[in-house]
Amino acid sequence: MDFFFKKPTKNAREAMCQASLDLGNREIETNHKRNAEESLKDLTCHEHARVVNSGNSAIMIAMNNIKGPVLLPDQGGWTGFKKIADFLGLKISYLPTNHGIINLEVLDDNIKLKTPHSLFITSFAGYMAEQPVKEIFELCDERGVILVEDASGSIGDPQRSLACGDHAHIIVASTGSPKIINLGSGGFISTNDPNMLDNSNFLLKTLRPSPVICAGLVEAIKEAPDTLSKTLQACNFLKKEIKTVLFEEYRGINVTIPSKNPKPMARELRKKIPVNGGGMISTCPRYDRIKQPAVCLEIKNLEIKSLKNENLRKIAEITNKIISDFM
Numbered sequence: 575m576d577f578f579f580k581k582p583t584k585n586a587r588e589a590m591c592q593a594s595l596d597l598g599n600r601e602i603e604t605n606h607k608r609n610a611e612e613s614l615k616d617l618t619c620h621e622h623a624r625v626v627n628s629g630n631s632a633i634m635i636a637m638n639n640i641k642g643p644v645l646l647p648d649q650g651g652w653t654g655f656k657k658i659a660d661f662l663g664l665k666i667s668y669l670p671t672n673h674g675i676i677n678l679e680v681l682d683d684n685i686k687l688k689t690p691h692s693l694f695i696t697s698f699a700g701y702m703a704e705q706p707v708k709e710i711f712e713l714c715d716e717r718g719v720i721l722v723e724d725a726s727g728s729i730g731d732p733q734r735s736l737a738c739g740d741h742a743h744i745i746v747a748s749t750g751s752p753k754i755i756n757l758g759s760g761g762f763i764s765t766n767d768p769n770m771l772d773n774s775n776f777l778l779k780t781l782r783p784s785p786v787i788c789a790g791l792v793e794a795i796k797e798a799p800d801t802l803s804k805t806l807q808a809c810n811f812l813k814k815e816i817k818t819v820l821f822e823e824y825r826g827i828n829v830t831i832p833s834k835n836p837k838p839m840a841r842e843l844r845k846k847i848p849v850n851g852g853g854m855i856s857t858c859p860r861y862d863r864i865k866q867p868a869v870c871l872e873i874k875n876l877e878i879k880s881l882k883n884e885n886l887r888k889i890a891e892i893t894n895k896i897i898s899d900f901m
């Protein structure tokens with residue numbers, strides 16, 4: 575049973591190697607950026623896209639275009655949302671959720687009460703459970719609220735419910751490690767609003783990506799649907815096999831197990847399921863997962879070749895044994 579921490583795919587690494595040999599050639603560098611942005615437009619179905627040097631940079635550019643209060647889920651978001659809003663001096667309001675999942679009536683009430691200018695969400699609450707993004711978008715659009723979807727975990731959704739420009743005013747994502755598009759660094763922002771990017775020229779220049787990342791992105795985008803589908807399938811399998819999990823009925827790219835003693839339970843899991851090159855066990859409560867004691871199996875962190883059925887069965891068996899020991 576061998577588990578490997580995710581690294582950029584072979585095709586992405588080869589493209590990045592070649593791009594690094596071409597560094598200094600302005601024409602080739604510009605082509606890499608242009609090609610990456612064309613691929614992003616196809617991927618998101620948004621009319622405008624820019625590659626930047628990280629996911630947080632993309633969030634900063636989105637927030638820099640926003641004046642009024644920012645509405646954030648009370649859990650299951652991304653800590654960067656709050657930090658960047660604080661940095662830019664934007665007022666923050668929190669939206670009560672069902673363990674991170676947004677309820678549309680509650681959202682509507684909160685929009686009326688708090689009059690936010692924008693709502694920032696991740697496609698999967700805490701990477702754990704799919705948000706009803708299309709319905710959230712329709713409500714936000716009707717009420718004049720800008721929906722920003724952080725699609726770091728959902729690029730290439732085969733159902734086209736997530737990371738889809740038809741259901742988000744702005745999409746942002748990290749392509750850092752270990753995301754669905756995993757290039758070690760980088761990120762992007764896309765939208766149909768040309769003013770948003772025109773207004774951000776200075777930030778876009780300051781936060782520009784390396785041409786090496788742009789070259790890798792073109793290759794990685796092609797592989798994203800397969801990576802996401804296999805990660806979703808693996809989580810689905812584990813949610814059925816493991817005794818006590820949260821969000822069994824939802825699509826997600828990690829598996830969350832409620833626990834009274836998350837820290838010792840996580841230590842035991844790390845010992846029994848070692849991962850070459852990184853880790854895959856995290857603990858809660860945590861804003862960017864769930865606000866209750868739990869342990870998460872971060873299946874999204876693993877190489878696709880580690881997600882064989884025999885390996886998944888082994889993870890379930892070990893986890894079930896540890897759950898019993900910690901009852």
Ligand SMILES: Cc1ncc(COP(=O)(O)O)c(C=O)c1O
Pocket residue numbers: 627628629630631651652654696724726727747748749750759760761
């Ligand atoms: C959902 C989400 N958004 C954004 C980021 C920030 O990405 P970066 O490290 O590329 O700035 C992360 C990082 O883990 C993340 O998990």
